[in-house]
Amino acid sequence: MSIILFPHNQAAYDSALRMMDGAGKAAVVHPTGTGKSFIGFKLAEQHPDKKICWLSPSEYIFKTQVENLKAVTNGYVPENIEFMTYAKLMITDGDYIKGMGPGYIVLDEFHRCGAAEWGKGVKRLLDAYPDAPLLGLSATNIRYLDDQRDMADELFDSNVASEITLGEAIVRNIILPPTYITSVYSYQKDLEKYQRKVRSAKNIVVRDSAQKYLDALRRALTQAEGLDVIFDKHIKDRHGKFIVFCANLEHMQEMKARIPEWFGRIDSAPHIYTVYAEEPSSEKEFKAFKQDGSAHLKLLFCIDMLNEGVHVEDVSGVILFRPTISPIIYKQQIGRALSAAKCKDPVIFDIVNNFENLYSLGSIEEEMREAIERCRENGEAEKIVNSAFHVIDEVRDCRRLFDELNDTLTATWDAFYTAAKAYFAEYGHLDIPTTYRYQKLALGKWIYAQRRIRKGETNGIISDERIQKLDSIGMIWTQRSDIPWNRGIEHAKAYRDTYGHLMVPVNYVSPDGYNLGGWITTMRCTKRSKERRGQLSDEKIKQLDDLGMVWNKFDFSFEQHYAEAERYYRENGNLLIPVSYFSPNNLALGRWIHSMRGALRGNNKATLNEERIRRLDMIGMQWDYVLEDRWEKGFAEASQYFSQFKTLNVSTAAKTESGFPLGQWLYTQKLAYIGYKGRKRLAPEKARRLEGIGIVWDAAVSQTSKQESAKRLAHSVNMENNVLIHEAT
Secondary structure: OOOOOOHHHHHHHHHHHHHHHHHOEEEEEOOOOOOOHHHHHHHHHHOOOOOEEEEEOOHHHHHHHHHHHHHHHOOOOOOOEEEEEHHHHHHOOHHHHHOOOOOEEEEEOHHHHHOHHHHHHHHHHHHHOOOOOEEEEEOOOEEOOOOOEEHHHHHHOOOEEEEOOHHHHHHOOOOOOOEEEEEEOOOHHHHHHHHHHHHHOOOHHHHHHHHHHHHHHHHHHHHOOOHHHHHHHHOOOOOOEEEEEOOOHHHHHHHHOOHHHHHOOOOOOOEEEEEEOOOOOHHHHHHHHHHOOOOOOEEEEEEOOOOOOOOOOOOOEEEEOOOOOOHHHHHHHHHHHOOOOOOOOOEEEEEEOOHHHOOOOHHHHHHHHHHHHHHHHOOOHHHOOOOOOEEEEOOHHHHHHHHHHHHHHOOOHHHHHHHHHHHHHHHOOOOOOOOOOEOOEOHHHHHHHHHHHHHOOOOOOOOHHHHHHHHOOOOOOOOOOHHHHHHHHHHHHHHHHHHOOOOOOOOOOOOOOOOHHHHHHHHHHHHHOOOOHHHOOHHHHHHHHHOOOOOOHHHHHHHHHHHHHHHHHHHHOOOOOOOOOOOOOOOOHHHHHHHHHHHHHOOOOOOOOHHHHHHHHHOOOOOOOOOHHHHHHHHHHHHHHHHHHOOOOOOOOOOOOOOOOHHHHHHHHHHHHHOEOOEOOOOHHHHHHHHOOOOOHHHHHOOOOHHHHHHHHHHHEEOOOOEEOOOOO
């Protein structure tokens, strides 16, 4: 049975094929639940004569993906996939890697390749097979807790074939919009903490006002519906399956102890399952959970294991008993309730342990707004299916009282000003980190707030009188976060004034030691990333535009390589450049010329537009030149050798007087003549010409079996164009 992709995945697959043909690599960034692993399986299915080396964080993830594939294909799984975890690759020796011979490499959850040791193993594999097309699959390309590294940039040179955010997937109805319920389960400690703050307030007016709000908050929480009522009210599928995410084992045990209290109204005997990484029985428990079709509520308590890669088709929802977590994990966990194949409304319970950990849905809602605007701008309004999803805030009134209590307990402006004045008298400036506290006052946060209020970035009032008072004690109105920006823009301007452009080499360091190349790269990544785009204001973008910023890294790369190609053309009169050729400044010019030809064949206009084609034509680009000329060169060398020595029976290491690797070239022709899976890879006309100068075909298998030779042929012959890809010069 053939693998049928959803339309969004089919579009991504087609784009990835074109990009791999042109650039040799492609990344697909789709949210959890959209079926992106099927893109990799489709690649394997459509290329049965190529070995697919599939890397993944765990065997558990891959096995579950295979089970999901079998469920929709009546048990079909491509046979040409060789699976390995990143951990195993990390400890695999060089000899094993040399024997892997992948036709394609798939990096699943490729953002995980940024880990130091796992990344070393991946680099060894990619270095061993630089010509193997590379496909990456992940729900995110950003490593949020690792200096915001962009792995699509590091591994795939920004060749992203398809990128869909969670918000866009909801807008386009790729995944169903959830019902999202927020609440809290532990607030007693909050009340005790704030009662202590109220008692310690020195200002009696502040103390009395804060006590009023605290009493109101306590009454509101007492009257608010408990989790037993909330679950009873919002769990419509009384026999459904819910994944319950917990922070750690101790936290999970605490939550499981509350099951009778919280879920007793729904089912007095719910079926409980547990999975976490250190538990040997986890796989058995997970399998039982998936197969459970009983008339009971099913709860799967989980730590870490289901954050990524693993999907269950008939989950009714998720319950997040969570502290503050990273955006990656948050989106992965709610993704367990969302699926491109679901046929019922998912529900998400975001049950945090205190008010200060209530998560803002702003990022997902912003993604949805951006997706809607993009569809309308592109004339694709018909793609907009969902413009919002249902959010039920069960503690809205309590949250309002909590915010007012916090505001009341905040010291007055004059108190902070007095502290700022004292700080200035002692240190001579107000360049204060946001974490700095002065005599128990959060002075750093207050200074930061004054800057934001004046710039209109947050609510608040700051009068001219207050501005003058702060100016008198050395207030720096520029945000501390803008200081690195100002330094970067100053160096960028100096570079532009010196060289006339901003095509800064990635490794360029200014004379005073500033890493301008790295800063420019970071700006490009920030603008391209939907998650980080807000860090770069329109004003900052305009400043860089005015300096001639090249935002697309491929634009920069194209101009770099084009300049080298133009130099080569002036010196040699052609662009017949060997694939292995590097320019004097160490650019892989040969491979770039090869990729330009591939881009034209794949009609990848994002990589090669009409203007670029015209410019390459101007410097003598030969678009049809691949390896035919090299074959003719090899044939000429072989003919000359046969005329001189009356034999072509040479070792694979033999070279002619001119240095041509004749032995290797002849061996490759013999492998091509043997063929693979019953198909000969050497054109009959070429075979006849070689026979005319005395080639002996049986010599190809004198040391190696035909089967092994056929395998080696599969990795040294371009199956599509019937021409050699082995570099013979």
